[in-house]
Amino acid sequence: MERRSTERGAAMVAMAVGMTAFLGLAVVAIDLGRLAHSASELQTAADAAATAGAMAMFRGKTTTQAKSEAQNVAGQNRVDGAAGSIPTADIKVGVYDFDTHGFTETLIEPQAVQVSTSRQVNNLIAGVFGSSMKISTIRKIATATFVGLGVATPTLPIAIGECLFSKTCVGNASCLPSFTGFPKDNDNRTQWTTFTSSSSSTPDIIKYMAQPCGDGISPPNLRVGDTTIVAGVHQAAANNLACLYDAGVRDHIVPVVGCVGTSNLSGVVIGFATIKLTGKSQGGVDFKVVYQERLGPGGGCAQCGTGTVGLVCENGRPGC
Numbered sequence: 001m002e003r004r005s006t007e008r009g010a011a012m013v014a015m016a017v018g019m020t021a022f023l024g025l026a027v028v029a030i031d032l033g034r035l036a037h038s039a040s041e042l043q044t045a046a047d048a049a050a051t052a053g054a055m056a057m058f059r060g061k062t063t064t065q066a067k068s069e070a071q072n073v074a075g076q077n078r079v080d081g082a083a084g085s086i087p088t089a090d091i092k093v094g095v096y097d098f099d100t101h102g103f104t105e106t107l108i109e110p111q112a113v114q115v116s117t118s119r120q121v122n123n124l125i126a127g128v129f130g131s132s133m134k135i136s137t138i139r140k141i142a143t144a145t146f147v148g149l150g151v152a153t154p155t156l157p158i159a160i161g162e163c164l165f166s167k168t169c170v171g172n173a174s175c176l177p178s179f180t181g182f183p184k185d186n187d188n189r190t191q192w193t194t195f196t197s198s199s200s201s202t203p204d205i206i207k208y209m210a211q212p213c214g215d216g217i218s219p220p221n222l223r224v225g226d227t228t229i230v231a232g233v234h235q236a237a238a239n240n241l242a243c244l245y246d247a248g249v250r251d252h253i254v255p256v257v258g259c260v261g262t263s264n265l266s267g268v269v270i271g272f273a274t275i276k277l278t279g280k281s282q283g284g285v286d287f288k289v290v291y292q293e294r295l296g297p298g299g300g301c302a303q304c305g306t307g308t309v310g311l312v313c314e315n316g317r318p319g320c
Contacts, residue, residue, distance in 0.1 A: 147309065183234065
């Protein structure tokens with residue numbers, strides 16, 4: 001009888017220990033779940049703030065206005081049951097380098113916004129085990145900048161060299177290149193292209209121009225990394241380009257391709273640019289590159305001016 005009583009006592013002790021461990025795990029699970037939810041909310045607020053701030057700068061607002069816009073948007077979110085407000089000190093403006101995947105704070109031609117913010121969350125249950133467990137701190141970072149378009153269907157058979165764009169100037173229209181009298185024999189950094197066609201004859205160029213100035217054949221869809229045929233000068237095609245200008249068909253999207261040194265083109269697509277035909281001179285057509293907000297997959301050259309404001313991941317990949 002005494003032995004059975006001892007066994008029952010041991011079983012009760014084991015059950016008590018097991019229940020304590022189970023409750024402890026349940027407590028941890030509850031607080032960890034709440035902490036993860038609050039962290040997700042804070043990341044959403046930081047993402048929204050960075051995107052809003054970068055968009056404000058892209059649309060011509062001052063850095064002070066951009067920070068204010070970032071704060072306003074962050075406050076529309078909820079974090080741990082309260083407004084997702086972010087202090088001004090947590091919002092920085094600067095430049096983002098896609099080569100090094102780094103953000104540098106600067107007021108000199110800023111084109112990116114980084115939000116690095118934290119929030120203290122009260123642990124509802126774990127705090128009973130000691131004051132050191134009452135509060136957890138979560139920190140989140142978000143960076144937004146102008147992200148170049150990575151996929152597009154061109155509307156004009158012209159290829160522009162990457163070497164004509166400055167990587168240190170994003171968001172400033174004065175940095176975008178302009179051209180007079182295209183095409184030119186003495187400047188190979190901008191040439192006709194027949195896209196992915198195996199031929200580079202003048203008729204193969206003209207066929208990709210809109211009617212009535214060309215054959216009206218739609219160019220192929222291109223993406224960053226594709227190889228195009230750069231077709232040289234073909235002065236005869238300039239008349240068809242002038243026809244587009246006269247017809248008022250003046251806004252076009254064209255591929256930007258890599259340069260071989262600083263004077264020729266590789267044909268490899270690295271992004272897209274939007275050009276506006278502005279006049280006729282020197283037996284050709286004048287045009288300038290303009291900024292164009294255009295939604296679509298990212299990954300193209302940001303300095304080329306066609307794309308949209310978006311988040312960048314830690315590895316530099318757009319679209320986090």
